[in-house]
Structures are given as C-alpha cells and as structure tokens.
Amino acid sequence: MDVVVYSRYDSPEGLDVYMHILQLVTTVDEGIQSIVQYPEDGKQTWEFLCDLTCRDLCQPGDPPLIVQEQKTILSSVLAVMSVMFASQTEQEYTEIGKNLSLIGSLTRILENLETCQKKNKDNHVSDGDGTQDKEPEEDSHLQILRDVCCEFLSNILSRLKKENIVTALKEGHITEEKSLCALRNLLPLYAESVNSFVEVLGEADETMSQTLKKEISVLGEES
Structure with missing residues (x-):
C-alpha cells in the first residue's frame, strides 16, 4: 500500500478521503493483514500516521478547541493505529519503546x-430556554473520538514495562496531570489496563503511583 504524505496544511480534503479509505480497509481481517503482513508497507503507514498524531494534529501550541475541527480525521487516524x-x-515499528x-x-x-x-455543555446550558433539547451534534463526533482514543491508550498502557515508564517520565510523556486525565477517561471501562499501568508505575515512581491509586478510589466512589 502506497502512503501518500499529507498534512493539515496541504490538502485536508484529500487527507480525509485517504484516511476514510484506509479505515474502511482495516475494518476486516484481510484488510489489516494486507497492511501489516508486509513490514515495509506497514512501517510506512505507521510512521505516516504517527507523524500526523504526534507532530501535526492537535499539537501543544494549538487551542483545545482544535479537536472540533480535527475530530473526524483524528478518529480515523487513531482507529487505524489502534487496530495496527x-x-x-x-x-518492530509498533514496539512500545519506540512509540x-x-x-x-x-x-x-x-x-x-x-x-x-x-x-459545549456550558454553551448549551446558557443558550437553553428551560426545555429539554438534544445535545449538540458535535458531541456525538467528539464521543467517537474519545472512545477510539481511550481504547488505543488503554492498549498502550497495558504493554508498558518499568523501563518504558522510566523513559516516558524522563521525556515528559507521562506526568501526574496526564495520568489523572487518563484515569478520568479510561475508568471504569478499562480498569484492567489502568491497574496494570499504576502497578508498574509504582516500580518507577512510587509517589505518583500512590496518588493515582487514591484517585482511582475516589473515582470508584463517584461512579
């Protein structure tokens, strides 16, 4: 499979079409195998999608509401990566230490x-007239993105080993704030992955691990 390089600055429409086709391909076993069974093709596809996720879409300098603009393409990119x-x-290209x-x-x-x-919720409430309105249409698309993102993240967290976490802590990929965000979104559906991550985290940073365990307890009481 040839990888066509797009960015959000080049051809957003072309990227949307490309990702839609790629996502459809990966919805069946034959499709995903056609990508991953050839290491070089799979590597090119993975690196392309990883670049989009980590270096192009939804970057640290972007305003949070950028996800409204990018929700469809992000959902497609993350869905394909999650399946791969x-x-x-x-x-080798999907090894956790490299990602x-x-x-x-x-x-x-x-x-x-x-x-x-x-x-969105605040705006919906402030614009309301006291009647029960449907949630804004954007919410359903954002929920799809959240679901895909959570599934992918849970799979990654479940594979982390102590040495991976030590590196991720050092490089800033894992912080207490980010971990608390993960807990809020992954629990209770992905409790097994969360608990696995927190236990291994304890080998690298006992203080943060204890903080997360307390938060898990609080979230459990609230659910």
Whole structure:
C-alpha cells in the first residue's frame, strides 16, 4: 500500500478521503493483514500516521478547541493505529519503546476533549430556554473520538514495562496531570489496563503511583 504524505496544511480534503479509505480497509481481517503482513508497507503507514498524531494534529501550541475541527480525521487516524497496534502481527515499528510519544499525544487529545465538551455543555446550558433539547451534534463526533482514543491508550498502557515508564517520565510523556486525565477517561471501562499501568508505575515512581491509586478510589466512589 502506497502512503501518500499529507498534512493539515496541504490538502485536508484529500487527507480525509485517504484516511476514510484506509479505515474502511482495516475494518476486516484481510484488510489489516494486507497492511501489516508486509513490514515495509506497514512501517510506512505507521510512521505516516504517527507523524500526523504526534507532530501535526492537535499539537501543544494549538487551542483545545482544535479537536472540533480535527475530530473526524483524528478518529480515523487513531482507529487505524489502534487496530495496527493491537494486531497479532508484532512488528518492530509498533514496539512500545519506540512509540512512547503517543502517550503524551493521546492524553493531550483527551485533555482537549474535556475542555471542548465542557465548553459545549456550558454553551448549551446558557443558550437553553428551560426545555429539554438534544445535545449538540458535535458531541456525538467528539464521543467517537474519545472512545477510539481511550481504547488505543488503554492498549498502550497495558504493554508498558518499568523501563518504558522510566523513559516516558524522563521525556515528559507521562506526568501526574496526564495520568489523572487518563484515569478520568479510561475508568471504569478499562480498569484492567489502568491497574496494570499504576502497578508498574509504582516500580518507577512510587509517589505518583500512590496518588493515582487514591484517585482511582475516589473515582470508584463517584461512579
């Protein structure tokens, strides 16, 4: 499969079409195998999508509401990457140690989603006239993005080993703030992945691990 290089600055429409086709391909086993069974093709596809996620879309300098503009393309990109990452064909390019920056990117998307959804909710309430209106249409698309993002992040967290976490802490991909955001979004659905991450985190940073365990307890009481 040839990888066509796009960015949000070149051809947004072309990128949307390309990602839509790629996502459709990966909805069936034959499609995902056609990508991952050839290491070089899979590597090119993965690196292209990783560059979009970590270096192009939803960057640290972007306003949180950028997810409104990028929600469709982000959902497609993350859905394809999640399928590739979870596939039974283990490839060097999907090794967790080579993809720690994805943790920071995914948690940043979740942080922006929280901000965006809160703003949408506040605007919906302030514009209301006391009647029960439907939620804004954007909410459904943002929810899809959140679901895809959470599934992908949970798979990544479940594979982390102590040495991965030590590196991610040092490079800033894992912080207490980002971890708390992950907990808020992943629990209770992905409790197994969260608990696995927190336990391994304890081997690298006991203080942060204890903080997260307390937050898990609080979130459990609120649910």
